Amino acid sequence: MTLQGTLLExxxxxxxxxxxxxxxxxxxxxxxxxxxxxxxxxxxxxPQSNQAKIAEAVRETKRYTIVTETNVTLxxxxxxxxxxxxxxxxxVKSNTDTPTPADSAVPMRVTEAEITELPT
Numbered sequence: 001m002t003l004q005g006t007l008l009e010x011x012x013x014x015x016x017x018x019x020x021x022x023x024x025x026x027x028x029x030x031x032x033x034x035x036x037x038x039x040x041x042x043x044x045x046x047p048q049s050n051q052a053k054i055a056e057a058v059r060e061t062k063r064y065t066i067v068t069e070t071n072v073t074l075x076x077x078x079x080x081x082x083x084x085x086x087x088x089x090x091x092v093k094s095n096t097d098t099p100t101p102a103d104s105a106v107p108m109r110v111t112e113a114e115i116t117e118l119p120t
Contacts, residue, residue, distance in 0.1 A: 066089075098110065
C-alpha cells in the first residue's frame with residue numbers, strides 16, 4: 001500500500017465492500033440481501049476537531065475521512081464494512097470527485113463516510 005511510511009499508515013484498516021444482491025422470495029418477487037465483496041485497505045480517520053464535533057451534533061451522525069489508494073473507487077451510497085469489528089459505513093460522496101494532484105508524492109483518494117446499517 002502506498003500509504004506505508006506516511007502518518008496515514010497508523011489508521012489503515014482492512015475493509016470489505018458490501019454488495020447488494022436480489023434473490024427470489026418464492027412468491028414471484030424478490031428480496032434484497034447483502035454479501036461481502038472485494039476487500040481493500042484504507043485509512044479510516046475519526047475527525048476530532050471542534051468543527052467536526054459541532055457538525056456531528058447538527059447532523060446527528062459522525063463522518064469519517066476515508067483515504068484509499070487511487071485504484072480503489074468508492075461511489076456515493078456504496079456500503080463497506082470494517083473487518084475487525086463489523087462496523088458498516090455508507091459513502092457520503094464519491095472519492096473520484098476531488099482527484100489527487102498529479103505531482104502528489106502519495107497517490108490517494110479521499111472521501112467521507114458515516115456509520116450506518118445496511119438497508120433492508
